[in-house]
Every structure is written in C-alpha cells, then in structure tokens.
Amino acid sequence: MSESTNHPYKLNHVHALPGKEVSEKLGSGPDGLTEAEARERIELVGSNRLPVADKDSLIKRFFKHFHDTLIYILIGAAVITAALGHWIDTLVIMAVVVINAIIGLIQEGKAEEALEGIRKMLSAHAQVRREGEWKEVDAEDLVPGDLVRLRSGDRVPADLRLLNANNLRIEESALTGESIPSDKQTDPVAENAGVGDRFSMAFSGAIVTGGRGTGIVTSTGAETEIGKINRMIAEVETLATPLTRQMAAFSKTLSFVILGMAVLMFGLGWVLHDYSLPELFFAAIGFAVAAIPEGLPAILTITLAIGVQSMAKRNAITRQLASVETLGSVTVICSDKTGTLTRNEMTARQVITHHREYQVSGIGYAPDGKITFDGEYAPLEANGDLHAVIEAMSVCNDSEIKHKEGHWIVIGEPTEGALCTLAEKAGFDHRNYDRIATIPFESDNKFMATCNRLPGGGVRIFMKGAPDRLFEFCSHQRGTSGKLETLDCDYWNGWIETLSGQGLRILAAAMREAPDDKADLGISDLEEEMIFLGLVGIVDPPRPEAIEAINLCREAGIRVKMITGDHAGTACAIGREMGITEDDHAVTGAELEQASDEELQRLVSEVDIFARTSPEHKLRLVKALQANGEVVAMTGDGVNDAPALKRADVGVAMGIKGTEATKEAADIVLADDNFASIERAVEEGRTIYDNLRKAILFILPTNGAEALVILIAVSFGWVLPLTPVQILWVNMVTAVTLALALAFEPSEPGIMQRPPRAPDARILGLHFLWRIGYVSILIGGATIAVFIVERRLEMPIELARAVTVNTLVCAQAFYLFNSRFMHEPSYRLDQLFTNSVVWFAVGVLILLQLGFVYLPFMQVAFGSAPLELRHWLIPLGVGLAVFYIVEWEKAISRRRSRLNVRR
Secondary structure, eight states: OOOOOOOTTOOSOGGGSOHHHHHHHTTOOTTOBOHHHHHHHHHHHOOSSOOOOOOOOHHHHHHHTTOOHHHHHHHHHHHHHHHTTOHHHHHHHHHHHHHHHHHHHHHHTHHHHHHHHHHTTSOSEEEEEETTEEEEEEGGGOOTTOEEEEETTOBOOSEEEEEEEEEEEEEOHHHHOOSSOEEOOSSOOOTTOOGGGOTTEEOTTOEEEEEEEEEEEEEOGGGSHHHHHHHHHHHSOOOOOHHHHHHHHHHHHHHHHHHHHHHHHHHHHHHHSOOOHHHHHHHHHHHHHHHSOTHHHHHHHHHHHHHHHHHHHTTEEESSHHHHHHHTTOOEEEEOIIIIIBOSOOEEEEEEETTEEEEEOOOSSSOOOOEEETTEEOOGGGOHHHHHHHHHHHHSOOOEEEEETTEEEEESOHHHHHHHHHHHHHTOOOTTOEEEEEEOOOTTTOEEEEEEEOTTSOEEEEEEEOHHHHHTTEEEEEOTTSOEEEOOHHHHHHHHHHHHHTTOEEEEEEEEEEOTTOOOOOHHHHTTTEEEEEEEEEEOOBOHHHHHHHHHHHHTTOEEEEEOSSOHHHHHHHHHHHTSOSSSOOEEHHHHHHOOHHHHHHHHHHOOEEESOOHHHHHHHHHHHHHTTOOEEEEEOSGGGHHHHHHSSEEEEETTTOOHHHHHHOSEEETTOOHHHHHHHHHHHHHHHHHHHHHHHHHHHHHHHHHHHHHHHHHTTOOOSSOHHHHHHHHHHIIIIIIHHGGGOOOOTTTTSSOOOOTTOOSSOHHHHHHHHHHHHHHHHHHHHHHHHHHHTTOOHHHHHHHHHHHHHHHHHHHHHHHTSSSSOSOOHHHHTSOHHHHHHHHHHHHHHHHHHHOHHHHHHHTOOOOOHHHHHHHHHHHHHHHHHHHHHHHHHHHHHHHHHHO
16 A cells, blocks of 8 residues: 655645635635646646555465464374375365365455445546636546535545535535534634544545535545545554464464374384384374364354354344454444444434423334323424424424335435424424425524415414524514513523533524515514524434443443544433443543553543544554453444454444445444344354354363373373274264254353453363363273273274274263353253254264264274174263263362352
8 A cells, every 4th residue: 555645735734724825835726727737736646546555466365374373283184184095084174274265365355345445435526627617527637726616416526625615514424423414614623623523624535415615625545534544444453353363372282282292102102112113103193183173173163154144143244254253252342323322313302492391202213202291292282382393393494204115214404304203293294384485504504494384374484593593583482371472591591501411412493473475585584583482402312222232231341432423412421321421521532632552541441432533543442442451342334433443353334324345344244233233243252152162172172082092002002992094083073063063052041241251361271171181081091991891801803993983982972961061060951952953963973873883885994893782882881971970070160169259
C-alpha cells in the first residue's frame, strides 16, 4: 500500500480555514481550474482512487499455510502411513492438510475484499467546473483545487471544503457512525473538531440526502478520510486467536514429547534387549502412530464447522472458523450504538404540553403503540392540547412511513418519520390538509413552516423545529384548556433540560391562524404572534432484547463498552438505560486525542462510554484493551469501524445495515443487526471451546494408552501387543466416530454464569494433564494385562491381538461417556440421552469392530482373527471398569473443589 505523499496542494486543518483562503492556497478561482492545470496536478498527486497493495503469488500464499507445527505432525503421520503401505489413510491425512491450506488461502483474501468494498463506495462521476463551465468527468480525474457541485442523491467524489451550502445535508454514518444526516455550512469550525463535527466539509463516499452546494477539492485518493481508513485496514495487524496460539504451543510441546519418547524407546530396546534394527524401527513407527493424534486437526475443524452452523441458526454468520471459539473467550465487547444497541429507527417517546406529559409506547417506525396520560389511554378527541401538537408535527412534514417487505420504513428524514408514526398511533390523518406554501428546513434557521388549508375550512400556519428558535417567534402558548397564555419559557426550558438528560432529541411545535386568502409564506408571517404548542421527545430506542443480553454478558463476566460517533449526552443516556453504565461520564474523541497510550489503557479500564469517536480512536481503543490483556469483540456497521473490526480478536459486522467493507473486514456478520445475537454467539463459542477440550481430553488419553502399550512392550522386550496398522485402525475409528460425537454436545448448565477464561490460560490445565496421564495408564495397563494373560493361556498371537484391539476400543467407548462432562457425573439419566449423536457413534463403532473381527479381507489387512462370544466379555468388562473408575476420580475432584470453596 502506498504511503501518503507530500505535495504543494496538501493542506492541513482545511475545515478550520475560511473557504476563500483555501481557494487561494489551492490556486483556484470562481471558474475552477483549466484542463492544463488539472493534467499537471494529476501527474503530481495521482488519480483520485484508492491504491492497491502488491500481493504475493498464489503459490507462495498457498504454501505459506503449511508452515505450522501441527501440519508438520500431520505430514509426518502421512509419511509413516505411506511407509506402512496404508495408502488410504495417507490420502485422508494429506487431504486434511490441503483443505486446511485452501481454507487459509480463502480467509487471507478477505482483507483485500474489505478494501475492494471501500473502493466500491467511491463515486464514479462528478460535476466539476473547468475553464468556467460545469461538466461531468470521471471522479478519478479530480484533483485538489477542482470546484465540485453537489446535489441531493449524489455521492461525494472527494474530500471537499464547502464554499456554498443551501440546505445541504449529508449522510456520513459510514464514516462517523452517527445515524442523523449532518447539516452542512460554510463557516470554519474548530481545528480540533472530529470528523463528525467538521460541518464545513463533505467527505468522499458520503451521500447527499438533501439540498445542494459547491465545494473545492482538498484531498483525493489515499489522502481522503476514507483513504486513511483504507490504509488502516491494510496496515492493521490481525492477532492470532487464543485457540490458534494455544494449539500452536500445544502442537510444539506434543511434537517434542513424541520425538523424545520415540528416541528413548529406541535406546531402551537397543541397550536392554536384542531387538534388530528393523524391529526397533518398526516399533518406533508404531509408537509414533500411536502417540500422534492424527484426528485432532480434523476434529478441531469439524467441531468449529458444527459451531458455525449452530451460530448461523442464531443469526450469526461466521466467516472464519477460529472466530467461533474466540467468542467464547471474549472479555470485552465494544459495541457501536446506532443499529446495534439501538434500532436505528427514531421514535417519539414523550409529548409535552402545558402542564401535561404524554407517554408514547411502541418502538420504531411501526405504528404499533398508544399515547397515554397518567397511565390511561389519551384519545385526540378528548385532548385538544395533544391534538394541536400532533397536528402541527404531522402537517408540517415532508416525510412518510410505508410498510415494505414486512418492515416499516421511512421515506425522508428519520426524525420526521418518527413524527409520522406518532400521528399514526394517535389516529391523526394529515392527507386532507392542502399545502399552500412552505418554508423548508434550513440548517441556519433550524425550523420548517407550512401554510395549509384546513379540512373544515380556514387557513393555518404550522411550524416545527428547534425549541430555542421557535421561542423567538412565540409570545404566547396554548393552555391545557385551549386558552392563550403568556409564554412560560422557564417551564419549557425545564422540560428541555430533563428530556436532553434522557438522551432525547427535542422538537417544538407552534401555529397560528391565517387569513383565508393567504397565498404565500415568508419569515415575516412567522413573526406575527405564533402560538407555542409543546414539545416532542424523540430517541433512537434501545433494543429490549439488547438490554437483556447486556445483563447476561455482565453475569458472564463480560464488560460491554459503547463506542459511538454520537454526542456524549445521548450516548450516556442510552448507556444508562441499557445498563452499560450508571454515571454520566463519557470520554470524547477530543479527550482521546490528548491521551497517551498509557493513559488510554487506564481510561479503557475505567470508562464504558466513548462518544464522538473517529476510526483512529476506535482502533486505538481496541489496541489499548488488548494491551490490558483483554480479548476484544468489536461490532460496527460503517467503514469507520472496519480497521477496528479487523484488529479486534473478533470483528462483528452488521448484516442488514453494514457496508460491504465492514462485512469483509469482520469475522462474524450478524444477520439481524442485533446485539442479543452477539450474546448468544458468545454462549455458542463457550460451548464449542468446552467441546474442543472434551475432544482433546478424550483423544489424548486414548493415544497415550496406545503409546504406553508399545513403550512398555519394547522396554520389557515383549512381542508387540498391537501392530502399527492395528493402532492406526483404532485411531481412525475412534477419531471418526467417538471423538466427533463430542462436537455435538449441548451447552453445560450455567455456562453463562461463569467468568471468561483467562486469555493466557493453557488449553490443558494441571487437572486435565493428571486425568490424561492416569486414564492413559488405566486403559493402557488394562490392554497390556489382557494381552499378557491371553498369551500365557497360549492363545494364538492373531487372536490375542484381536482381543487386545477390542479391549482398547471398548475402553475408549466407555471413556467417551466420561468425557461428555468434564466435572459433572456422566451417569445421570436426565443427561444420558441429551446427545443422540453419541449413541449413533457407538453404534457405528460396533459395526466397524464387527467388520474388523469377522470380515475375511479385514482379517488379512489388519492381522485380526474371529472371536467367540466369551472373548467379548473381557473387553466389555474392562470398558465398564474404566467408566466407573473415572467417575470415581471425578467425584473426588468435585468433593475437593467444594472443600476449597468453603475454605
């Protein structure tokens, strides 16, 4: 990715400079640039497009994914099975290796797709003034100094310093995270203003929702705000997941242990006994085959894949397998406010008239709900004060709500849409109010006014807007009974302060009668004694299910932090309502700018609300949390969230309202844009991690028992109780059937009442290592004992080995039921049949073992022999004994844990 370049046209803090000064510094005038000047500048600064990073070749990227210790073990296992002539197993193992590399290659391409998603946001064309004429050019040809014209519906083609703005409103949520379009103006703003507060600028990729304006190009390509985000996505470092780190460390340790034990066994056989070199080599191969858990990578992948399917049913679509498990270790969730914690649907909550407070139920644009006063339904017919406010808000309105594809949507401004829904809930119909004239909303005026002919005759002027602006036009207010009263500013200001403290956006309404022959409308008409009617409090409401999900996260020891582009007051109010925080303190983007990395690490541990943040701020916050040892999940829907999503341990994008760039940068996409789905995904992630540990806890003792059989036989100079091919058979059938069944285990009780596991916690603790060791000895010892007894009873070697193989398999099958619950008893009847796959797997195993014993070609391939009915009693008896001994050990562990808690 090319770095930012310095050139004569690169200006700093253009939002804080007067427009005229910016034009002078960029060498532009009212007629714009000449074609010659444009060509000269494009050669100097480059085209107005985002740079593309150089990529490694496909072959190099493919083989890079073979550089992993566990993959080396798999390749070693494939070499061993090939040396034994077991080509089917060789092909299966190598298939796992190749599939792993393909998956890695696909996931590696997601970062490039994220950048491509941003490039698609850029405008293709632009209206530019060259040599005194307006013309349409390719957006790529824009250069600093070009004059660009913006109209409603346009996508801003480059970063512009606005020179003229007529009711210009630009939707910048993808960059700022703020749901309401920004009102633009031409006056300079403070030098330290964040992106969301730079009202004198229009940014590349944003969409003009209303009005028109002109601006001078100040930045193009990589120098634009969206270009900076593009560069951050390309440069940000993606951290390895906890599971990836743990499995890498575990694989290396296991490799050294197996290698060391094989060398030790070879030495013992050479020094203590008269084995030949071919015999020792054959035994070493058998030990390696026994000790290497060939099925573990496949079980890991399959378990994660099953988790992906389970999460998809819960509206969480997973793009990277390892992210499923990482969710289970999350300690902090950083969430955007708009659309994730809230519905991103403005809703009128309260209507305030003189001495009356009306409550409005229902959320979103759906007209479901009612208006109440003192808990009782308040019909318009009986409440003239309420009727007056809703009449003004509904008639003086350019938006409408519609039911489309099962959802209610707003056509127009979100705030006006909330007022339309309010009117629908009240049963008010504005369609018979013929509009005579209008004064449209302007950011400078902060109000809208209309002159309408009433359904029953007469003409009335309606007005809505910012309360402080309407106060300037009103000297009287409508009383509860309908009589005119002197305007009580103290009363209304008190309510404004109260509603603002609750995070509500406040609009005021006013009206006055007009002559029947009124045909136009001007500002002077509003100065003639407008009557103040009341206030409406509007909010983007929290999702009820998100409030419950946040509470569950807190019970699970997971902190939720809100990082939003909205204002601090609104963020704090929503944060309190959702249970994220109990105080009124939020750290703003300006404060983050001043904080050092060390101060930021302290802030993120103490504060849960961050407001007016930029993409850089979000990225820094995620890094600070990770520096504190937290495992971070980050949610977002705008391009401004993409760098932080990529850096987070788990990036979660919104599927409905999220941009393509955000989805491509994320690990998980929420199909319903709902925070509650994150909580459910965390629960699923914890379950998957539990099931992975159960699979490891099952596989390693079985491999340990097999390796122990070979090690003891060689150490004492005995004939091998199991051949390498028989060991490979046992490994294959237990991994394919028994271990896989553990991937389907449901969540254990209380899984969301326990704290997150420590990020640096080992995948196998001391207690697990103890269980692996003693179960290995238990199963391995029983297997050797059976072989020795049968040989001393002069049983033929093939038959003795067949009984030994079945003893090993039966012991593992019974131990599978022990492994279903790591600490709780496995013999409870209410839990015995909660995983039907376990019973299916055992059934398949029985069929496979019957084939191993009784099919002639299997007897030839694996050196087995047919058993009589009495021969089966020994393996079944050993398996049952293993089950009860392990349950006895688990009971002792539970008792010790309870005693430690009491102490």
